[in-house]
Amino acid sequence: MKILKIDAGSGYYRLDMESEWLPIDSIDKSGLLGLLKLFLNDDVEMDPYDEEKLQNQTHQIIYRSISEKLFGILDKKDMFKDEADRMFMAEYEKYSQI
Amino acid sequence: MKKIDLHIHTVPNGTEPQFDFDLEYLLQYVATQELDCVAITNHNKFDREQFENILENVAIPIFPGIEIDLEGGQLLLISDGLDLNGFHTSCQQVQLKEPSKAQPLAADDLYEIFGDLNNYLLIPHYDKNPKVSDDVLEQLKEYIFAGEVSSPKKFIYSIKDDSRLVPVIFSDARMKAENASYPVRQTYIDCDQLTFNALKSCLRDKNKVALSESDGNKLFQIFDDGQQISTGLNVVLGERSSGKSHTLRRIYESSEHNKIKFIQQFSLVSSDEEKEKDRYNKILRDQHSLVAKDYLDGLQNVVREVMDIDTDHIQRKIDAYLTSLVKFAKEKDKHDSFAKAALFSEERFQIRDQNVLEQLIKSTQNLIENIEYKGIVQKHVSLRSLKSLIIELINVFRSNRQQNQEKEWVNDLITDIKRKLQVKTAASGIPDLDLYKVAIDLTKVAKFKKIVNLAKKQKEIVRKPISGFEVVATVGPFQGAMEIKRALGSKCAFSNAFSNYGNPYLYLQELKAIDGLPASEIHHCFVKIDYHVLNKDGYRVSGGERSEFNLLQEIDDAHKHDMLLIDEPESSFDNLFLRKEVNALIKDISRSMPVVLVTHNNTVGASIKPNYILCTKKISNSDEVTYHVFSGYPTSKKLKSVQGGEVSTWDITMGCLEAGHEAYEERKRGYEDIKD
Secondary structure, three states, X not given: OEEEEEEOOEEEEOOOOOOOOEEHHHOOHHHHHHHHHHHHHOOOEEOOOOOOOOOOHHHHHHHHHXXXXXXXXXXXXXXXXXXXXXXXXXXXXXXXXX | OEEXXXXXXXXXXXXXXXXXXXXXXXXXXHHHOOOOEEEEEEEOEOOHHHHHHHHHHOOOOEEEEEEEEEOOEEEEEEOOOOOHHHHHHHHHHHHHHOOOOOOOEOHHHHHHHHOOHHHOEEEEEEEOOOOOOHHHHHHOOOOOOEEEEOOHHHHHHHHHOOOOOEEEOOOOEEOOOOOOOOOOOOEEEOOOOOOHHHHHHHOOOHHHEEOOOOOOOOEEEOOOOOOEEEOOEEEEEEOOOOOHHHHHHHHHHOOOHHHEEEEOOOOOOOOXXXXXXXXXXXXXXXXXXXXXXXXXXXXXXXXXXXHOOOHHHHHHHHHHHHHHHHHHHHOHHHOOHHHHOHHHHOOOOOOOOOHHHHHHHHHHHHHHHOOOOHHHHHXXXXXXXXXXXXXXXXHHXXXXXXXXXXXXXXXXXXXXXXXXXXXXXXXXXXXXXXXXXXXXXXXXXXXXXXXXXXXXOOEEEEEEEEOOXXXXXXXXXXXXXXXXXXXXXXXXXXXXXXXXXXXXXXXHHHHHOOOOOOHHHHHHHOOEEEEEEEOOOOOEOOHHHHHHHHHHHHHHHHOOOOEEEEEOHHHHOOHHHXXXXXXXXXXXXXXXXXXXXEOOOHHHHHHOOOOEEEEEEEEEOOOOEEEEEEEEOOOOOEEEEOOOOXXXXXXXXXXXXXXXXXXXXXXXXXXXXXXX
């Protein structure tokens, strides 16, 4: 599923297949969290940042930051889960054998 | 009886100050103290050349030895001297290993180096620091029957207790010319011919060792002129300026100060109320560890929590936040596209820590793993339930953790984007403010004020019976800056801070600003703790009773030492009291350690029934003035001095205690008259 796109000079995002594409400058923190979760759990597509295609300066700033940060963890998608699973590892192993 | 010293140093040990061995001093030592046998025992080494030189010059039997750092303590290993070569070689092996307190030898090393230990005399530091541990004593028990102690008190203790080794006491002295006097610590043994084997045989038998030549363990030597005192109670009498206090001081100097308890004249009374308080505080803190620390610990935790909260700073942050929020709202119409972006005015996610859940998991783990109370725990909650509980808690923890990590990631992104937008826009941004933290901090400050005010309320916190008295600890507010200064023993000035004493939070800020006041001491500045001593009728003690209490404490403290010296206790008390309780106390402690009491009070002197009497006398003839000490048992008719002089016991007693024979008769008649 595509979650980020550039169209007619503006940046857009969406959080599921059924909803509309929303302008990137309207995204708030729950929107960012939503994008992150999608990115971690599914195979998603994102248009890469392109300064020429994206003319709106505000959009440029926001789109660039988001896509760069997401691309940055492309090969580390499990890192949050792995880090959490490391907590109390020994105890978990020990006591899950009932 | 033969007099022996088997612990003598002629070579410095590397960590102590250097000294040069003085053969002449050693010879004089042997001669003046009339020794019959010695051993040379240097730390972890044996100087063969030096030993052979000493051998040529000393007429009495002298054995080669070595003092070894052995697992936990030190041990003397003495050889019969027949195979000096062999002994020298073995000692070289010890020296090569460079043993020290940090890296001592082990018992096994001894076997390896010296072979059959039956060929040697092994004497560990027994009741003397550094002590050899019980484990090592156990390992070497086949070869050890005597142990070195450091005082007559400890000597007698080992004699009396059947389970303990045969005690021996030696000088452990350095043979150097600079010494002011000769050592007086030696042991007497009941031995005819002083051969190595005879020596060993004697040291197996407690009946064959003693502190004195002809008085068994009743007396021991105190000065190098031969003067002896009793291992029990000694009373020192003498006219004014005859040298009583001087003698007492000489005794004090004869041993390590921290081993002797010296109760000086007038030290039991104090006319200064404040000094008395300090004394009580010290006694009660050190000896009875009263609750002061417990009471203040809670306060310390609270202070620590609030220490870094700056309410002014918090207020400024709130003001800045509100101002920019309002401004932002007012300017909304003029906002450019940057300022209109949702993220421009977005707030970060609040991330809550998981301390509580973490503690809960650990507690559950504790319940599962505890062995001591397993039965009780599992009577009420099955192991299966506990295990599934902990698994679920861990799962929640992990899930929260993952969400927190994701939120942190988003927060970083928000910060990044906001910053970039801020650069471009003309509008003013809204600073981040963690309102939750603000609320918590302000609540902490409010609670702090409440707690301090409660802690300050005047009340009694502990009552404890001590030696027939009652010590009461009360808390209350400080009345002035001086009181705080005194309570802390600090050089800092508290007057500025004290003007805010009524407002705990402001007061705390002032205290933080005081130069030289460590943060760890601040919690002591809020509440005053006072101690009072009450007598058995429940009233505050009078001056005399205070002296009594002080004396009781001092004597109690004396038990930790090897000897007790008391200088004219009558200066601190009235007569009647002194006879009953104090006598009993002093007599009691003299059963376990030597006590020397200087007095010219007849109540004390005569009625306390000392074991030994010493009498100081100043003798002036035309040429010069000399000071003498005459001593003997109270039952003997004559007291003798080391120089050979004699005085009559009766004369002395009359002179010192009764102010002369006539005065005695007069007083006796006086009492007879008023007797019914």
